[in-house]
Amino acid sequence: MEWTSAQLRSLVELTRRGTVTAAAEALGYTPGAVSQQLGALERAAGMALLRRVGRRVELTDAGRALAAHAERMLGIAADAVAALERTTHTVSGVLHVGLFATAAAEILPLALARAQNEHPGLTVHSREMVVDEVYDAVAAGSVDLALGLDYPDVPIPRDPALRLIRMLRERFSLALPEGVLSGAREISLADARDLGWILPDLDTHYGQAILTVCRRAGVEPHVRHQVTDTAASLALVEAGVGITPVTDLMLRLRPSRFRVVDLTERFERHIVVIVRATAQSRPTVAALIGVLRKLATAGE
Known part of the structure; x- marks a missing residue:
């Protein structure tokens, strides 16, 4: 059986992501290219690795068996490249x-x-x-x-x-619209509880980290807008519709006019x-x- 790293990687990503489209996004390919890689892998294996269920595909028993080894095979290949490079x-x-x-x-x-x-x-x-x-x-x-x-x-x-x-x-501060809590140089999460938060999807690591810090302080933030893009979050603060956590690196993404106030609680990334x-x-x-x-x- 002869297969390529690209074919094995497509199988691994399909296993991780669940759909050809998601696997393609993770790999930087088109869905058609991933489908071609998977088709070539099936031909190399000489057996069906996928089966169509409605508009989706799922792994067969053979596909799951190969996927379990594919990640280790890719790891071994990467380690071999590293060993060769170290000799130079x-x-x-x-x-x-x-x-x-x-x-x-x-x-x-x-x-x-x-x-x-x-x-x-x-x-x-x-x-x-x-x-x-x-x-x-x-x-x-x-x-x-x-x-x-x-x-x-x-x-x-x-x-x-x-x-x-x-x-x-980086330590997080809070970005506040002009006129909100004027004069405050440092505020607690309890002070900001009801100001209307602009946060990312709460299922992300970032969202979970924010919730953990807030709940440790006994605060359940009032989420008004869920926005993933940092520049968009900063624009919303500038428009006066809510507050959002920020770091120095995040602030450099978009020149904005709002106040940045230190948090009493420590929140880092x-x-x-x-x-x-x-x-x-x-x-x-x-x-x-x-x-x-x-x-x-x-x-x-």
Whole structure:
């Protein structure tokens, strides 16, 4: 049986995401391309791996059996690439990087410019992803490393095969419309309970972290708007329709006119690099992590 990494990765992502469309989004392919990869994998396996149920597809017993091994096979392949790269001791090659929207706007341009200057033999291909999916993307081998977010109050579940390297610690404040709680330089969550919150989907890590901090303080925030995009949340605060938690990095996304007030309670997030443990010592990976560390240190 001969199959490719792309075919196995399509199977792994279908298993993780549940639909061809979601798998395609995670991989940066079109749904048609993922279907072609899965069809080729079935031909290589010589048996049906999928069956159609209505408008969806689901794995057959053979598909589930292969999927259980596919992730390990991809991990072994990634480890082999890392071992080969370590023998060269040169920073030369291609890295695939996943990152969330704020990092794409504020961190990636500076990182690419510095990496190009310090390591001209390194080529970086980046892909913006939903922040809660970057951890799985590294685990599945879709990217070599990723920039993600970790919240001490709701930490990412740890996989022993992966490493989280903290780049930057950010403390949240509250963005308030002009005229709201005028004169206050620091407020508690209890003070802000009924001001009308602008929050992300509460099922996300970010949403769960906010709820955890609020409930620890005995507060159930009155959510008026659920918005994922940070720039849109800041625009709503500027329009005077609610309040939202912010960090310094988030504030740089959109010049806005509103007040930023410190929170009495401590609410933090960590910007982290997620990488396979065996890939940390790859010259290309280590070089890019080094660049990111310098940027994080300069920004503190």
